[in-house]
Amino acid sequence: MTLTLSRRRLLEGAITGLLGGMSSGCSQPGSGRSVVVVGAGLSGLNAALILERWGYEVRVIEAKARVGGRLWTLDHMPGSPEGGGNIMGANYGRVFHMAHELNVPLRTPPRTLPADYFIGDQRIARNSWATSSANPLPEAWRTIPPDRLLGKLNITNPLLGTRAWHDPVLMAGDQSAATGLRALDFPDAAIELIGCNNSYGNNLSETSLMTLYRIMGEFARLSGPALSVKEATEGNMRLPEAMAMNLTQPVRKGEPVIAIHQSASLVTVTVESGRTLEADAVVLALPLPALRQIEVTLPSSQQALLENIDYHKVVQLHCIVEEPFWESSGWSGSWWTDGLLGRVFTRPILGTTRHNMTVWINGDDCDALNSLDDATCIETLTQALWKLMPSARDVTSVGQLVRWSTDPYAGGAWALWRPGQAATAHEAIRTPAGRLFFAGEHTAEAYRGMEAAMESGERAALEVMRLLA
């Protein structure tokens, strides 16, 4: 008890100003109650900070040697490219506020160089897309670049509000993108191109049309003072690191949770070393493929869902380019391909003549790459790169291969809703189970990505406070 009291006082000093206005002991519902948060990504850390602020004793347990989860700044590479979440949307209120409070500087990201197209083994300069013989689109569609084709969806977008993407009535008509886009008169060639670098499903048969509508519609809903997208100037991982630093008890890193058991009055959490922790409540702030590895009893409907929600596959190869070799040959620097390389994003490292070049492959195209060992995977990708850009070879070095699906503590980049699935699944998957609460990007309702993680941490913290107040 002494600990709890003095820590709380300490905390009031340390975090005064963080969301302002703490008051008397009476508004400290958490005194003496303990919470274990599993996972030190944005969602778990946000839940932990809120709970600590209100007097709960919080221990955050993290499997990896670092915090941040799916935010992973590759600090060992020049330019510190992001292996995980990279862009903070212009309406990420909670992310911006947290960065502001914790003095994590943000900036407008340096511009990624424009992309040329590499279709069916033919290079097409971006300005000649409309007229190129390698452009497979029919006449009326030829002027639309491959990465803009989905924008056509906004002509018929039925989703108007924040919750509409899982509205049961609208969802009753959900279908796969493969059939849905055809029904909307997208030409086959357009559908095929959309499938090449689709971030919202592993293939178009399992991509929900409503999800595509949701994402296209989101771009329209911006307000407030923050009008441009952001990134953390020194790397996005600085944000979760700063959040972790502001917790009273340091995050326990390198301690994978392997089992969770609850009784009517207590939850026992077992970590890999065999050590156990007891708590009044547990927040599971980790992606579902990682949760599947933990021994825990959940209601059967939730258990079934847990097995049935897919995660997006992403493979990235992060390279450093010493000189802008593309300039002499007239290319733009980035590429959009319909082949093995997916997309290649190139952007300047500010204050130098170097560039970060990231090969980014999405969806089922990752399967073949994921079956290779690291060295062979890198070799396969670099060979394809040198074929596309022979002059890259002498000035480009490989920094890091990133494979999210094979990371046991992630299991993929983000949760995907199969056609129709979101109508009931999104709510069921986050419904508290006794003393277990669920946070994480996949449990949010209004946002996706980093802001979704923050949003979900808020909701989970509230649920815990409600139970334990």
Place this chain on the structure above:
Amino acid sequence: MRPSVYLAYLSMAVTILIGNCVQANTLSGEALYDAACGACHSLGTSTDHRIGPPLGTLLNRQAGAIQGYRYSEALSNSGWTWTLPTLLAWLSDPDAAMPNNAMNYVNHLTATETQLLGEWLLQQP
């Protein structure tokens, strides 16, 4: 004092402290606001880095009235005035209350909690 006695004494003190709180099982309006709104809204009336407008002196304030904040057209042109009933309608389903607003927020509070939060918020300077 022996440690165990000392601890027992302290925990008693804490129990009394908690016991004195009104509605120990309901979260206060302040706690609800902190967890559910505070990241996007400050109190007072000056805009800051947050993406939502400040919510101080909200009672009887016109919707969309904060100078220098870029509201959505839907909110600016709504003609609403903030009172407990309008605030509760807004919070329980912002999109239904005012289509095309820019508050990307889903309320996870119970009706009682929303009411408590609303009453608390409308008293803030």
